[in-house]
Amino acid sequence: MxxxxxxxxxxxxxxxxxxxxRIVDEHHCTEEEAIQIVNRAIDEGITYFDTAPSYSQGQSEERLGKAFQQRRKDVHLVTKTHDRTRDGSLRLLEESLGRLQTDYIDEWRLHNIMTMEELDRCFAPGGALEALIEAKEQGIVKSLSISGHTNPHVQLEAIERFPFDSTLVALSAADHFIYSFAHEFLPKAAEKGVAVVGMKVFALGKLAPWYEKALRYTFSLPISTAIVGMESMEQLEKNLAIAKSFTPMTEIETLEFFKEIVHLANPDVLRWKASEWMSGQWYVRA
Known part of the structure; x- marks a missing residue:
């Protein structure tokens, strides 16, 4: 790749x-299957693994911890805090370390900062950013990150305020049409040298009918990598095949793809860009 x-x-x-x-019971993936999928991914050269304590109440972290065993040093492990306070975030980190069976995290990430108000809470005295800085100073985490699904202006403000090592943002082809991280965020991140990880590649499955095109679109962006959820060996192998044969989309291919999927640009489909998850109304910038 x-x-x-x-x-x-x-x-x-x-x-x-x-x-x-998705390597959890909730997505019909058993623990045995999860361990097999993760180890197959490592065997095939995948080294970047993203999880969070909120994923199925910690089951995702638990299964990664069991899968890595003697392979911990072969992977770059990322987990998150959804708490906006210092104390709450440090508690989450301690719990994550236990489930992941490790004494360090390669990257710790502020999880889904949606609004300027949430960003302000994280940056305020006693906020979650204090926890990130302390954990890095202590060597418990190696690098710091922030993620956002909704409003690129929030993440733009974040990287102006603090030198995050990376960001995780929504970069599916459907995201192109509104609150576009590709248009508004990627140029500034590149200017600052901040790594960008793409997510929501299949738009919660809505882009599944255009499977290869969806992957190729996101891979074609100026990003470092894209995380893709996989709950079966079949999905892993399919994604590996596309990644190994990847060629960037041409401008004409991209335009034709956009014409096929523009009807998906509504808040019922792009739920992470709605005012609330199921509101059916677009997020409105402050």
Missing amino acids: EQRAYGTTGKQFPILSFGAQ
């Missing part, structure tokens, strides 16, 4: 990375 630089960290990762949200 093509390898790309991870911002200015000196690291490189394949264009396909592993979103671990």
